[in-house]
Amino acid sequence: MGGLGRRAVGDAGARSRLRRPDGLRQLDGRGRPLPLRAALAGISVRDLRRGATATGAQQIASGRSPExxxxxxxxxxxxxxxxxxxxxxxxxxxxxxxxxxxxxxxxxxxxxxxxxxxxxxxxxxxxxxxxxxxxxxxxxxxxxxxxxxxxxxxxx
Incomplete structure (x- = not known):
């Protein structure tokens, strides 16, 4: 399970990037929907709406983008x-x-x-x-x- 154990994703952050603004699902590098990839890593995804990060939520990933x-x-x-x-x-x-x-x-x-x-x-x-x-x-x-x-x- 990639060392992540079983975690529930909070209400914001990475989940908001699982869907494109037009509502179509994003795919991972192997063509699988990202919620499926998360499930394979032991992370449950309840929904894909934007929201506020829960108090005490643990950051599990970050990234940087070029200018x-x-x-x-x-x-x-x-x-x-x-x-x-x-x-x-x-x-x-x-x-x-x-x-x-x-x-x-x-x-x-x-x-x-x-x-x-x-x-x-x-x-x-x-x-x-x-x-x-x-x-x-x-x-x-x-x-x-x-x-x-x-x-x-x-x-x-």
Whole structure:
């Protein structure tokens, strides 16, 4: 049982990351749902809602993430589609949009419009751009590239 013994997971922390914001289950590296992986380690998962950490709860894991600029650089350099999808969701969640696809894409469009770029005729079906339903005009793409190039934080 990996030395963890039998523990019940508290009301927050790692459990809140077991589901994507759109409600789909996250999978571990072997393609199993994370609640199943937790069960195999002797950890019971009662539900997957966000909540407050119980008083006296013991931390059983932690992690660190690279800076966002590093993640975005990796995403762009190797076309990492999972990163693109997660960053789209994370930006919407951070901004406080509704936890729906409509809320996230509406926020994304508002950010693009903030650069003076028209999204007329565009359709966002996923965050990676891989869906056959995604639509982006060449005019919108050119406007966006030029706007980002002019941005003060743009690396020249």
């Amino acid at each position: 966002l600029r590093t993640i975005v650089g990796d995403m762009l350099r190797v076309s990492h589609n999972d990163y693109a999808e997660k960053l789209l969701w994370a930006s919407g969640m951070k901004a406080g949009t509704s936890r729906t696809w409509a809320g996230v894409t509406s926020y994304s469009r508002s950010q693009v419009a903030g650069y003076g770029v028209s999204t007329y005729g565009s359709v966002t079906a996923d965050g990676s751009g891989l869906s056959r339903s995604d639509r982006l005009t060449s005019h919108t793409l050119a406007q966006l590239v030029l706007a980002l190039r002019k941005h003060p934080r743009s690396a020249r």
